[in-house]
Amino acid sequence: xxxxxxxxxxxxxxxxxxxxxxxxxxxxxxxxxxxxxxxxxxxxxxxxxxxxxxxxxxxxxxxxxxxxxxxxxxxxxxxxxxxxxxxxxxxxxxxxxxxxxxxxxxxxxxxxxxxx
Amino acid sequence: xxxxxxxxxxxxxxxxxxxxxxxxxxxxxxxxxxxxxxxxxxxxxxxxxxxxxxxxxxxxxxxxxxxxxxxxxxxxxxxxxxxxxxxxxxxxxxxxxxxxxxxxxxxxxxxxx
Numbered sequence: 001x002x003x004x005x006x007x008x009x010x011x012x013x014x015x016x017x018x019x020x021x022x023x024x025x026x027x028x029x030x031x032x033x034x035x036x037x038x039x040x041x042x043x044x045x046x047x048x049x050x051x052x053x054x055x056x057x058x059x060x061x062x063x064x065x066x067x068x069x070x071x072x073x074x075x076x077x078x079x080x081x082x083x084x085x086x087x088x089x090x091x092x093x094x095x096x097x098x099x100x101x102x103x104x105x106x107x108x109x110x111x112x113x114x115x116x
Numbered sequence: 117x118x119x120x121x122x123x124x125x126x127x128x129x130x131x132x133x134x135x136x137x138x139x140x141x142x143x144x145x146x147x148x149x150x151x152x153x154x155x156x157x158x159x160x161x162x163x164x165x166x167x168x169x170x171x172x173x174x175x176x177x178x179x180x181x182x183x184x185x186x187x188x189x190x191x192x193x194x195x196x197x198x199x200x201x202x203x204x205x206x207x208x209x210x211x212x213x214x215x216x217x218x219x220x221x222x223x224x225x226x227x228x229x
């Protein structure tokens with residue numbers, strides 16, 4: 001049973017380009033969460049999605065960032081016009097069921113974005 | 117606002133020695149508590165979790181953690197550390213009214229022979 005898959009594992013973009021990060025949840029999981037980890041920091045929540053719905057985007061920057069989880073295919077985190085401050089590791093997690101606070105989240109290996 | 121504090125940024129222990137990693141949280145009610153481990157370049161692996169019940173929880177790889185409500189703490193322990201335990205350890209908290217996990221800044225563990 002494959003775990004949470006993320007690709008690419010490493011992504012280099014020049015300032016002003018777009019970055020698209022993909023996450024395939026564990027089989028049977030329909031809840032996806034995105035977190036960002038800046039150097040020397042813990043993970044910070046960005047967004048929580050279910051299939052075709054954004055449930056909570058309270059941690060997403062107001063501009064340039066968007067996320068989707070279509071009916072078919074992986075969840076996508078999209079960063080437009082990247083800047084150096086976007087350089088970080090982006091982790092996706094998924095859960096089988098939903099219970100406020102009590103859902104066990106399984107994490108992918110992360111995508112390390114470097115903006116040059 | 118909820119917060120998670122891991123006071124020790126870096127800890128070094130000798131192989132075979134005991135280990136305790138500290139975690140304190142700030143939240144009015146009892147949260148859901150987790151410990152994750154992250155090896156270099158890898159994702160996070162769940163070591164153990166506390167939802168309710170017995171305040172001493174057992175996890176994988178010989179780890180355990182104890183929830184102490186009076187101290188708002190959830191410290192991770194291992195009686196005898198192995199070289200393969202060298203990694204970054206994160207404490208995380210979830211609350212019943214939210215969707216997200218709140219993570220501490222992590223404790224980096226070095227194991228010396």
